[in-house]
């Protein structure tokens with residue numbers, strides 16, 4: 001923790017019961033409480049954190065933060081002590097603000113990206129552009145913390161205490177620019193309410209996470225919170241106006257008086273995508289910025305990457321960089337790990353790509369995006385994760401069947417579920433698919449099927465380094481397996 005103690009009032013908290021006093025740190029989990037900590041007893045998906053107040057007190061908690069639902073349990077547990085109880089309507093938000101005040105420092109320029117797909121890509125390109133412009137910059141998200149500062153991150157959007165510790169450490173070693181992913185879980189749980197954003201972006205909105213959010217509306221409302229709640233009124237909003245949900249968001253943005261930067265194909269967009277031409281190693285992109293037309297070469301596979309790159313460029317411009325300098329960096333951008341990444345090439349010229357498509361829309365987008373770069377057949381490897389939204393499985397199979405010439409259905413992190421049941425659900429949408437449960441074997445079979453000019457797209461795991469079976473994680477890397485398969489089949493090993 002940054003400071004050794006702070007008064008509750010210095011953390012923006014006013015006790016309802018008891019007096020203001022100093023606390024020695026913050027915890028959300030009773031098991032992590034240290035003597036003198038403020039224990040945030042949060043409403044959970046399984047249980048209310050207030051149930052753990054007696055445990056937190058045994059661990060030495062010096063104050064409790066909770067909501068109206070937790071109040072009675074808090075009063076009961078703290079009866080006979082002089083420890084303060086803070087009651088707020090939204091204790092997750094209060095915790096986020098308190099964590100920001102506890103750690104005190106953030107990189108000067110912070111942006112956040114939300115959307116169903118493209119968050120990691122946009123955050124990574126934003127960081128790459130900043131670095132190419134000479135700034136100390138990092139991105140925080142699904143692939144960890146990368147750039148001028150590296151660290152693992154178990155969450156796409158870290159929890160407030162972890163997040164603000166990280167932001168403060170980054171600022172402490174000179175990182176001035178950071179790009180974060182705002183997951184819908186993170187937004188719904190107010191994880192980034194304490195960050196001071198200069199700009200925020202919206203990539204797109206399609207099906208995902210209906211295991212966590214009660215409905216599409218609730219899922220969208222979580223994402224909209226980035227603009228309606230987290231981004232300040234003087235912040236800039238970079239929004240994909242090709243997406244109808246982006247247009248809905250744009251209305252909120254205008255109503256709040258935030259600067260709106262539209263990205264998309266329509267002439268009304270400040271950043272307008274005019275055309276793309278694809279070849280085996282990348283694409284040429286024609287676009288215009290506020291009416292000024294440009295052509296750039298992007299060494300990136302996949303039409304959607306142009307939208308991601310233009311969104312990143314708009315974010316960097318919104319944060320104050322010169323457009324001309326920003327556009328000059330674009331030909332030097334590099335593939336985001338595990339996103340349309342060229343993993344291996346066969347002697348016959350066939351290629352193997354690895355991509356993190358794990359939603360029906362992403363499977364369709366990824367396959368459609370690869371097609372114009374490929375002269376021969378397109379082979380798809382697809383699977384769906386266990387303990388995740390089960391309704392997306394047949395839809396992912398269908399998207400693969402509709403957009404590839406051959407589909408192989410395999411396992412992708414079955415977790416606690418029976419992998420055969422998950423595969424069967426995927427195959428419901430792809431009746432002609434080949435079923436190969438073992439992922440290494442599926443990749444070998446896919447690579448073996450590649451003729452001259454064909455391409456294989458291995459989807460679902462991207463940068464992941466393990467296969468989760470039950471509660472065990474077995475080392476597994478799609479790109480590495482693809483290289484091994486190519487070497488074995490081309491007689492190199």
Ligand SMILES: CC(=O)N[C@H]1[C@@H](OP(=O)(O)OP(=O)(O)OC[C@H]2O[C@@H](n3ccc(=O)[nH]c3=O)[C@H](O)[C@@H]2O)O[C@H](CO)[C@@H](O)[C@@H]1O[C@H](C)C(=O)N[C@@H](C)C(=O)N[C@H](CCC(=O)O)C(=O)O
Nearest residue numbers: 028029030042044045046047049052155156157183185186
């Ligand atoms: C589903 C989900 O997001 N859960 C988060 C949520 O936990 P919960 O509501 O389920 O908690 P709960 O088990 O009901 O417990 C309630 C409260 O009691 C506390 N507790 C619990 C047990 C105990 O002994 N003592 C104690 O104090 C818990 O810390 C919690 O605050 O609140 C907790 C505390 O804030 C989070 O740690 C937890 O994230 C878990 C670890 C998680 O895995 N989240 C994933 C799904 C997630 O956030 N993923 C997104 C990306 C998704 C994507 O795009 O694919 C991410 O940003 O990474």
Ligand SMILES: Nc1ncnc2c1ncn2[C@@H]1O[C@H](COP(=O)(O)OP(=O)(O)OP(=O)(O)O)[C@@H](O)[C@H]1O
Nearest residue numbers: 116117118119120121142304355356357362365366
């Ligand atoms: N702009 C886009 N439009 C549609 N699909 C995209 C777009 N960008 C990326 N994708 C697809 O989504 C996959 C995941 O991309 P990325 O990791 O950037 O998204 P994400 O939003 O960070 O995902 P996650 O929710 O897992 O954090 C990619 O591998 C690609 O298939």
Ligand SMILES: N[C@H](CCC[C@H](N)C(=O)O)C(=O)O
Nearest residue numbers: 358384385388412413460461
């Ligand atoms: N961060 C997402 C991506 C999962 C990708 C896929 N490999 C899976 O395990 O479903 C999740 O945990 O739902």
Ligand SMILES: [Mg+2]
Nearest residue numbers: 119120141142
């Ligand atoms: Mg991500």
